Amino acid sequence: MSADYVIPAQARIGHVHLKVSDLERSLAFYRDLLGFEVTTLYGSQAAFISAGGYHHHIGLNTWHSKGAPPAPVYGVGLYHTAVVYPTRKDLAVIFERLQKAKYPLTGASDHGVSEALYLNDPDGNGVELYWDRPKELWPSKADGSLNMYTKALDLDDLLKTLDQQEY
Known part of the structure; x- marks a missing residue:
């Protein structure tokens, strides 16, 4: 090889x-x-x-x-399946839908390059729902490599996207 x-x-x-x-x-x-x-x-x-x-x-x-029961949390296997949405507004739409259905999130993060919602499907499989920021807005280090991070996602600000006209 x-x-x-x-x-x-x-x-x-x-x-x-x-x-x-x-x-x-x-x-x-x-x-x-x-x-x-x-x-x-x-x-x-x-x-x-x-x-x-x-x-x-x-x-x-x-x-x-x-x-069968869910796979054990502390074992090997798939961590999560990620679904990428085309726009921030699309992510806001699915977030509002989850809220109305009272479906619990396991997390919500701003990673600099993306904003993500985390939840589990009915079998305990992790699911990430996210959108990517435009590449030119991705944070980078002095050497040009990505500077990804994990901060709490401002969910109220995400929902404000629903009021915007551009889709």
């Missing part, structure tokens, strides 16, 4: 596939609350969901996990 290989800049994460214990409960979260669209169902065992008509961004299945 060559240590100097660099993945092509156009490469991207295509989808995530989650083992869930109850497909309908997961669809109620991902489809009904977060707004993903079902692209196909495999009976009562699996569903593929997407945003914008892509074949699937998230796969949900009960093939090896029907009725």
